[in-house]
Amino acid sequence: MFSENGRKVKIAVVGLGGRGRGWVETFLKMKDADVIGICDIREDRIQETLKIYQELGVICDVMTTTDYNELYQNPEIEAVVNATSWQVHHRVTIAALEAGKHVGLEVGGANSVQECWDMVRAAERSGKFCMPMANVCYGREEMTLINMTRKGMFGQVVHCEGGYGHDRRPQIGWGDELGHYRQLNFTKRNGELYPMHAIGYISKILGINRGNRMLSLISVSSKAAGQHEWYLEHRPDTPFANQQINQGDIVNTVIRLANGETVMLTHDCTLPRPYSRSGRVQGTKGLWMEDKGQYYLEGAKAFEGEERACWHDFEEAMSEYEPKMWKEFRASGKSGTHGGMDYLVGRAFVDTLQKNAIPPVDVYDAALWTAITCLSEDSVSTGGFVAVPDFTNGRWMDRGEDVCTTAFSLDREV
16 A cells, blocks of 8 residues: 555646645655646635645646636546535535546535435446545544454444534634635534544444444534634624624534444534544443543453553553554655545545545445535524435445455455
């Protein structure tokens, strides 16, 4: 996976904000990937991205455009990484699939269930894959947890939690000047806006879409106070200081699964706090909690001869149960942003293209994970449970081997 000696793949990146430029740099640093097309509605971002080629000493013909449909007409481009704003995520993806391009879909929620269905149908018709670029699925902690749960270390998993706890008030508050989409979403929407960081690896732990499925969810939102107070303090002389903010400071979403487990997601971006993904995995033999950085297995001893429950440093577990991929990654000398997660998910994307393989996460995962946003909005507005669609149309029951069983290996051909 880390040799980078395979067939050189030709990729385009649409959306050149921070994440999009990050993907351009990540792929350009790989020996077997070329980014031959870039697109953004802002010309200044295109020019900023071209500087990355110069800084890395990469010389190649690069198609630049402000129209992604024009980019999709380039027959040399075999795959597109879509890092556009949440408002247009799905339409940009659908257009790429319909143009015969494979897609890597950056994180972000859907506007409607219909656009999720449209994305699924476009992938099925085209025969092209749509892989969520869910980097947290490739985190060392998260992959160790997946490994441990599949070895039965926590017994039967009963409940999982995750979230996005990240103080984003400045990014949201200056969104009009930064050209960042969060501002409009936080002003107009109210729900679980950023589910993919948590639900990705939880889906792997619980077999969601592969032997298990989501049945229904309910979301509860707090009042919206944090962002408004930020505007009053930092931009009091602008219209934003008096603008209504719809997005609640804390949104909790509880999901019920077919096999009896529950999942809780927490969205927390407009109050002061350190960063956390609020992870928790709890089963019949023990549990793990991210914020403690610790885990507990039934029967563990606090001190020699004592039987009382005892927390242990999760680093101990990672040293023992770290999956093969991470051992090889650390030994390879490779690096990458977000602690290496971006490189690993990028490699999985490139490997999938090279091997004409089934992606480790697919369009059914992309549809389900992103649909949580619009379903959550419906639940917040009605105050009750809403049904979660089955985007696999029943195939979740017998989709066969999870291609991620051996730490996201790509061992099955299409």
